Amino acid sequence: MAECSAVATQGPATGIESSGGLDGGDGGMRILTKVAYAAPTVGLAALGLPLLIYLPDYYGTVVGLPLGLVGTAFLVARLADIAVDPVVGILTDRTRCRFGRFRLWLAIGTPLLMLSVQYLYMPPPDAGFLHLALGLAGTYTAWSLCFVSHLGWGGTLSGDYDERNSVFAWWQTLFLVGGLVVTALPLLPALRSAPQQVLPAMGWFVLLSLPLGVGAALILVPEHAGSRRRTPGRRDYLSLLGQAGVIRLLAADFLSSAAIYAGGAMFFFYYGTFHGLDRVQTATLLFAVKVGAMLGTYVWSRMGSRLEKHRAMTLAFGGLALMYLVVHLVPWTTLPTGMVILGGFGLFLSADPILVRSMMADLADERRLATGADQMGTLASLLSVSDKLAAAVGPALALTALSAAGFDARAASVPQTPQALLVLAIAAIWVPMAAHMTSAFLVWLHPLTAARQQSVQSELAVLE
Structure with a gap:
């Protein structure tokens, strides 16, 4: 059982001190490691388009909420979301855990994000303003927890000047893949004839791709952290x-x-x-x-x-x-x-x-x-x-x-x-x-x- 804390203790951090399988035969990171690390971005990217375009339309037309209330809910949730990110960053910096400080918060945030997506993307017929507001708050908060911890983790995978470029190149590639897939969903014949099912279908894509990607990252990619860290x-x-x-x-x-x-x-x-x-x-x-x-x-x-x-x-x-x-x-x-x-x-x-x-x-x-x-x-x-x-x-x-x-x-x-x-x-x-x-x-x-x-x-x- 990993022992974890998020308190202001001094002295060396507990972490995975060796590369633990990060290195390939030539001394660089294996492609499998970089792909596995980047895998969660497929599901994270798939959240962007629905939140910007499809969710406001869905709650305004299918659910039937007044557009003014829909806009208010998105504005308040978005402003609060910006304030969450620094809190998540401070949490990860202050966490001590054998499992890995970034891996820990990504593992915590993923089920919270999945619950929030299911709640927000598949609302009951009688959903109201409170349902939308709570769903947005949960989704944005959990998304920040996952996104910031995952991005910070990428910065620690390698200290090599060139290798870091490759790590974030794979991050960006799979992020674009996730965005392209969710963009193509409304073009499927089954969804063209039932546009009210587009948003739930996007939700299901997130619910399937996110745990698979996070699972691959947590299983295949250890977190390397140096010992000189107060x-x-x-x-x-x-x-x-x-x-x-x-x-x-x-x-x-x-x-x-x-x-x-x-x-x-x-x-x-x-x-x-x-x-x-x-x-x-x-x-x-x-x-x-x-x-x-x-x-x-x-x-x-x-x-x-x-x-x-x-x-x-x-x-x-x-x-x-x-x-x-x-x-x-x-x-x-x-x-x-x-x-x-x-x-x-x-x-x-x-x-x-x-x-x-x-x-x-x-x-x-x-x-x-x-x-x-x-x-x-x-x-x-x-x-x-x-x-x-x-x-x-x-x-x-x-x-x-x-x-x-x-x-x-x-x-x-x-x-x-x-x-x-x-x-x-x-x-x-x-x-x-x-x-x-x-x-x-x-x-x-x-x-x-x-x-x-x-x-x-x-x-x-x-x-x-």
Whole structure:
């Protein structure tokens, strides 16, 4: 029986001290290990699309709740969810357990998430506002518990500068797979004829894929933790928020993510207005973006090793800024040409989830060497908070500006006003381009090079 606690004890941590099967014959991690670690992301990714698109529609049309109440429930739950992530990060940093601190909280969060999904995605006919509010609260809280602990665990699997890129590349690949599968479910013939069953079907996909993925990770992937790890105190958390490298990386991630989320909110409006595409054609372009992102997982994993992470990330952010110009200024008249261009755009999108997370894990090692406190969980939670804030702020600002400019989303065949067209171009192209250029500048200043990270690992090896 593993002994676990989450108290502020000093001294060496109890953990799995050897790689325990993480290494392959060449000294690197085995592919099976990386795939098994990434397996839970299939189920975690499958939660995103239903929560954003299908759940509000389902509770408003099938269940019959007033849309105002549905919107209120989502707003309150989302704001509370952002506050949960740092708590989860602190919990993982303060946990001592032979089973593994991240593995423990992932194991605890998974059944809670499954119960919440079953409750939320398969409501009884008489479900009301309280049912929706409780279901959202449970789902978001459990999802944060699983997501933050799983992301933090990935940062500890290897201290190797290049291997971390590969770990998060597999994370991103299976995350994209989960998103693609759940996106395709509504296209199945059985669900086309029964759209009210789409949300429950998505729930069942999560209920099947999540425990299988988590089970594979817990069984096949041990958690490696060094012995030089004291419990972080209040001063550690305050000083963490003042660390220049951490702040720059979070700012770059937030700006980039907010730009991507804002562009996503403008996607159908922009291509329908400026390129005259219908919703099916625009959805085809969106599929091309996802295919490009899938290919990009390999590209940026390799580029991060060849160029160093901060240089590769600078190239990726700069490439995204350039692709906005290509999309807007290069004339194209056929859908296949648009798919090639949007596929190239998608190619750059996978760099942030891979390289920024890998860079943040490197910063956690440098901080552990300097202070003796392991704050990998907290840093993972800050990345999660950055993403959630960007998802809330980016689309809200873009849609508000579009509405204020008089853009009519229903006027597909009626010309928009010049002011509305200008604001649409600003929100979909020019502001996201500027955000990515700023992000490129911020990561170029990242202080932790490959040589410095190798030195940090060597010093940690001596101490541990």
